[in-house]
Amino acid sequence: MxxxxxxxxxxxxxxxxxxxxxxxxxxxxxxxxxxxxxxxxxxxxxxxxxxxxxxxxxxxxxxxxxxxxxxxxxxSGISFLQALDLRYRSTSTKEEEDEMYVLSATNRRVSVQLLGKDKIQNKLNCFEDLTSASLFYLGVSSCGPPSELSVSVPNLKELDLTGNLLSEWEVELLKDSLPLIEELHLMGNKVKNIQPTSSTTVQGFIHLRLLNLEDNCLADWNEILKLSHLQSLEQLHLNKNDLNCIRYPDNVAIQKLASGCESFEKDIVPFQNLCCLLLGGNNIGDLASVDSLNSFPRLTDIRLSGNPVSDPGKGGIARYVLIARLAKVHILNGSEISPRERKDSEIRYVRSVISELQGNQEVIKQRHPRFFELKTYHGIEDERPSSQATVPQKMASGLLSITLKCVGASIGEKPPMTKKLPASTTVGKLKNLSGSFFRFKAIKPRLFLQEEGSPLPLVLDDDMASLTEAGVCNDSTILIDEEN
CATH class of the missing domain: 2.30.30.190 (CAP Gly-rich-like domain)
Structure with a gap:
């Protein structure tokens, strides 16, 4: 070798x-x-x-x-065409076919005959008729001469190269040899850089709708921007890479991407048809990355699970905040957002910002780009401190109707309980109240906020935070467990 x-x-x-x-x-x-x-x-x-x-x-x-x-x-691997031969033209030996059997009721071997085997094999042997090829884990390390590919598999539309050895961006050689390609799966090839052959952005692939680059080694978002002018691209899968930010290309970035590209058209919108972007399991931790997703014209399906920004346990934000900050998203982390969940999330988000920043408009503009839009849309007024002379005194944050459910094994089975509490009630105070409500004394409670559409409840571990600051809103459900 x-x-x-x-x-x-x-x-x-x-x-x-x-x-x-x-x-x-x-x-x-x-x-x-x-x-x-x-x-x-x-x-x-x-x-x-x-x-x-x-x-x-x-x-x-x-x-x-x-x-x-x-x-x-x-x-060090084989070529694309060698893998095709290996996958589709290799035939089973007589010894292998003799070993194909089932056991009868009397425990005797009954040979198995595959009906239509020869017909299927003949069809697979005609590579020019192939529209879909799965070459996962075959050690493919090179695409081979484009001229040979275009003759061998001219009608290929779906290609799965998962788990091969294409660590370099040689796959762009496929753009001319596979002109009809619509789906391209490159999971687990450990690609580090996207290196276009003729310009600063990937060109061609005019029919490519889905590009799967999950479980690779992409760490720089500038590499992803090189895909921004694939005009047919609808789904881009980037789970399990090393990306730490997301940025939609602004005019300066677009000009840089376009430099040296004679075929570039200034009126082309980058990622103009992208509707699904999967980014789970990366290292994204900043809110600016979340907000930048609003710039993608048609993006409605987003996965951010497994990133620091979406993990409240690591200082990230809760699901309802993600929903409120993402204006167009219909599916978040694989879960559909209902109109009710969106409305509740946006109202809850606006109220939490008001409570946290007390009307500091400059800070709000900087940290919460959608705040004023949502505040106006939902008709939410700023909270005003009530006068001491007002009788009865009106609480600044009003009352929240909260359903409490016991899930701790030592607490025992108890029916859920709905209570109206001031929004200013702290998490620590609610822990104490829950003991009184359900009459348990020796147990140290732990509270979780159960959010609609979220696969896991959110732990409420800041005893000093008010219910509003903790993300609790009207009609929320709080689970009462016990400390380990």
């Missing part, structure tokens, strides 16, 4: 699913000959972290993700 290089993607010979990256090539102290240091994609497939007998050769991501392997036990 060809000499292996640092950074090259390989898999174990005989096991295309055991994939890794070359981190070292050379001698290992105490062992003869040449060795290749591999960091495996699966952390559990290695034996160490890149050091052996006290000598460090490279630093792996975990204590068991690295191995040293002989070069002849590694494969």
């Amino acid at each position: 060809a000499e292996l290089k640092i950074g090259q993607r390989v898999h174990s010979v005989g096991d295309c699913r055991r994939i890794g990256t070359v981190k070292y090539v050379g001698e290992v102290e105490g062992y003869s000959g040449e060795w290749v240091g591999i960091e495996w994609d699966n952390d559990a497939q290695g034996k160490h972290d890149g050091s052996v007998n006290g000598v460090r050769y490279f630093q792996a991501k975990s204590a068991t993700s690295a191995s040293f392997v002989r070069p002849h036990k590694l494969s």
Whole structure:
């Protein structure tokens, strides 16, 4: 095989699913000959972290993700056309077919005959008739000459290259050889950079509707912007990458992207047809990234779960805040937003901002771009402190109707209870009140806010926060558990 290089993607010979990256090539102290240091994609497939007998050769991501392997036990992959042959033209041997059987009622072997097998096989052998190809985990490392592809599979519309070795953006070679491609899946190839061949943005792919780049190594949003002029793109899957921000390209960015591109048209709207953007499991932590999603003209389906910005336990924001900040979203984190949930979320959000910032308009404009729009739309007035002479005194935040449900095992089965409480009631005060309401004394309660559409309830762990500040609104449901 060809000499292996640092950074090259390989898999174990005989096991295309055991994939890794070359981190070292050379001698290992105490062992003869040449060795290749591999960091495996699966952390559990290695034996160490890149050091052996006290000598460090490279630093792996975990204590068991690295191995040293002989070069002849590694494969640098095959071409796209070789993978097609392997997947669709390989035939089962007589020995394999003889082993295809079921057991009868008397425990005797009854041979299985696949009806229509030859007809199906003949159809698959005609690559020019293929409209869909699944080449997942076959060790594909190169696309091959475009001229050969265009002759071999001219009608291909869907292509799955999940779990292969295409770490470089060689897939752009497919744009001319596969002119009808509509869906392209590149999950788990560990692509780091998107490198267009003829300009600063990816061109061609005029029919591409879905591009799946999940579980790769994309860390810079500028790389994603190189896809911004794929005019047919409707779904972009970017889950499980290393992205830490989202930005819609402004005029300056568009001009930079367009520089050197003769075919660029200034009136083209970037990502103009993108309606689904999946960003779960990245490192996005800033609210500006959330707000920038409103700039995508048709974006209605968004996934942000698994990011710091959407994890309240890591200082992120709750589901209702995401809904309020995202004007066009219909589906958030795989859950549809009902008109009732949107209305409640927006009202709740406006009231929480009013309570938190006490009418500081400059700060509100800076931190909450949709606040004034939502406040006007829902007809919400600023809260005014009530006069001491007013009888009866009106509470500034009014009363909230809250349903309390006990879920703690030690509390016992108790019917839910609905109470009206001042919005200024603190979480700590509600904990104390819940003990009185349900008559438990020795149990230390823990409160959770159950939000519509959210898969997990939100823990209320700031005892000093008011119910409004904690995101509780009218008709909210609070679960009462017990501390571990």
